[in-house]
Amino acid sequence: KGYKPEQPIYFSHKIHAGEQKIDCQLCHSSAKYGKVSEIPSMNVCMNCHRTISEYNAEHYMEPGKDKAFYDGEIQKIYAATGWDSQKQQYTGKTQPVEWTRIHNMPDFVYFNHAQHVVAGEQAIINSFNKKNPNNKIDVVCKACHGKIDTMNVVQMANDFTMGWCIECHRTTEVDMNNGYNKEYFKNLHEKLKKQYPKDGGKITVDAIGGIECGKCHY
Ligand code: HEC
Ligand code: HEC
Ligand code: HEC
Ligand code: HEC
Ligand code: HEC
Structure with missing residues (x-):
């Protein structure tokens, strides 16, 4: 309880699921179908972030953070998917995002x-x-x-x-x-x-x- 690792992209659930009211299962779409909830692939992020390249939410700003910080984090999605936002095309150069797993049952446990x-x-x-x-x-x-x-x-x-x-x-x-x-x-x-x-x-x-x-x- 309380384990809270830093992630390679500062992805805020408060901003996505809270402020923007995006349904959990839009991203964790396999929770309904089986054992694992899964972390969304970068394509899921790009469905929205192809057009959302900046953070403009005036109604919510976490203390100690600013627009430049959030914009920089969104750029990481482009780096990972090889999206050139100037030319509006993919370069083909991708790099995986290595999320740190938080919940992880031992192998001898079955949870569905x-x-x-x-x-x-x-x-x-x-x-x-x-x-x-x-x-x-x-x-x-x-x-x-x-x-x-x-x-x-x-x-x-x-x-x-x-x-x-x-x-x-x-x-x-x-x-x-x-x-x-x-x-x-x-x-x-x-x-x-x-x-x-x-x-x-x-x-x-x-x-x-x-x-x-x-x-x-x-
Ligand atoms: C826009 C996409 C998106 C939405 C919406 C979303 N999540 Fe996530 N979720 C992620 C990503 C990306 C991660 C991995 C990074 C992290 O841990 O924050 C994650 C991580 C998690 C984890 C931890 C996974 C682990 O490593 O153990 C849980 C639990 C979780 N989400 C639950 C939820 C719940 C509950 C909701 C709805 C209230 C929700 N998520 C909405 C994208 C999303
Ligand atoms: C359903 C649309 C949608 C999806 C899918 C989505 N986002 Fe977002 N994202 C938003 C919106 C809306 C904002 C806030 C923009 C604003 O208010 O100006 C945002 C803001 C952000 C920000 C800046 C705030 C923060 O959370 O740090 C980051 C970084 C970000 N998104 C990363 C991701 C990543 C990574 C994924 C995929 C795991 C993802 N987003 C999926 C809609 C989405
Ligand atoms: C009854 C408790 C329970 C409920 C309800 C639940 N989870 Fe989980 N969740 C867990 C457990 C336990 C794990 C660890 C599973 C493992 O390590 O095998 C987990 C792990 C996760 C993970 C990490 C990836 C994975 O599947 O191992 C994500 C993401 C997640 N849950 C999201 C969700 C979302 C989204 C919902 C609602 C749609 C949800 N969970 C509902 C107990 C729950
Ligand atoms: C509802 C699900 C559930 C049931 C039923 C259950 N267990 Fe477990 N058990 C777990 C989980 C989850 C863990 C892992 C907990 C953790 O990692 O902290 C675990 C861990 C264990 C461990 C390892 C303990 C350790 O210290 O590593 C043993 C041994 C064990 N269970 C035996 C049993 C026995 C014997 C029964 C039947 C009398 C049983 N379990 C029934 C969920 C269950
Ligand atoms: C918040 C309450 C809650 C927690 C926490 C929870 N469960 Fe459950 N679990 C349920 C409910 C409710 C059902 C019955 C679903 C149904 O109607 O079939 C269930 C059913 C199950 C079943 C199927 C039992 C059967 O006989 O069909 C398994 C296996 C199981 N849970 C494993 C786990 C494990 C492993 C954990 C801990 C890691 C866990 N559950 C934590 C509420 C919970």
């Missing part, structure tokens, strides 16, 4: 974004907001990653230990009516309700296998 971002979406948002009535979230990602849209520099918002996973599985009631669970647990649902009568028949993630070792470990 889609399971949480799609199947678990409503359950996670509802449960988080019930536990944190004064600090509600609108986007599922924030339950685990914190309010990324307020961070200029991303930092780990939780400790990402096994206890942290289990704690949430024990206390988050699954949404038995989402498309996936409705199909998968058609017959089991009634049985589970009887088997797990605590909290008046509420079914939390542990009841559907969420604390079985093999579900999270290879």
Whole structure:
């Protein structure tokens, strides 16, 4: 928790996801489909930055930073993609941007974004907001990653230990009516309700296998 490395381009989530309200999944588009959320390729940046070569936002300026600083950071996108902004063409000379990875589970852990971002979406948002009535979230990602849209520099918002996973599985009631669970647990649902009568028949993630070792470990 709190790990906050410097990145090769000063990319601010507060400016993109906060001020500009760009959806997380425009850039982290694979979170819906599988294990990994992925860091966007430079082509994704160029969809906008081919035309946005300067920082003009008068409404937000981080203390200690100025326009020249942000403009210089945008130039790094052009250096990486080989974009000649004068001639408006690619030179073919590219160089990879070496982002420092922040979250990184050990190899023996299986974590799947889609399971949480799609199947678990409503359950996670509802449960988080019930536990944190004064600090509600609108986007599922924030339950685990914190309010990324307020961070200029991303930092780990939780400790990402096994206890942290289990704690949430024990206390988050699954949404038995989402498309996936409705199909998968058609017959089991009634049985589970009887088997797990605590909290008046509420079914939390542990009841559907969420604390079985093999579900999270290879
Ligand atoms: C315009 C593109 C863009 C948008 C929109 C965006 N991100 Fe990112 N995200 C990035 C880039 C680039 C990085 C890598 C650099 C960094 O860590 O800041 C990153 C890094 C991250 C990381 C850390 C990855 C690691 O290394 O572990 C998390 C978590 C994350 N984003 C979550 C979010 C969430 C949640 C939202 C929406 C609130 C969001 N992002 C919106 C581009 C984006
Ligand atoms: C959907 C459009 C969009 C995408 C995609 C996008 N940006 Fe931006 N970016 C913006 C806007 C809008 C601004 C603010 C410009 C302004 O207000 O003048 C900005 C500002 C910036 C700045 C200066 C402020 C800061 O965050 O430091 C940098 C650097 C930057 N972008 C890098 C990136 C990188 C790297 C990517 C790809 C990972 C990316 N952007 C993807 C729209 C986008
Ligand atoms: C249930 C908790 C949880 C939720 C919800 C969640 N993440 Fe993650 N995220 C993680 C964990 C755990 C990792 C580390 C995965 C690993 O190392 O295998 C991670 C890693 C990442 C990374 C680094 C690349 C990767 O996939 O390893 C990015 C980027 C990211 N998350 C973005 C998002 C975005 C965007 C959302 C919402 C669409 C989101 N996350 C929702 C827990 C979560
Ligand atoms: C914020 C709450 C939350 C956190 C934190 C969380 N999960 Fe989950 N997880 C869920 C929910 C909700 C589901 C059930 C989704 C559904 O309805 O199928 C789930 C389901 C799963 C499943 C599927 C279980 C099954 O039997 O189908 C696995 C595997 C899993 N999570 C792994 C992890 C790992 C590994 C971590 C920690 C790195 C983690 N989760 C952290 C909420 C969470
Ligand atoms: C909900 C997901 C989840 C379940 C279920 C789970 N684990 Fe883990 N486990 C993790 C995560 C995530 C880590 C890595 C935490 C870290 O790196 O700090 C981990 C780490 C470990 C480690 C390594 C500890 C260390 O100090 O390095 C062992 C051993 C382990 N788990 C055993 C088990 C056993 C035995 C069970 C079943 C009783 C189990 N796990 C069930 C998510 C889970």
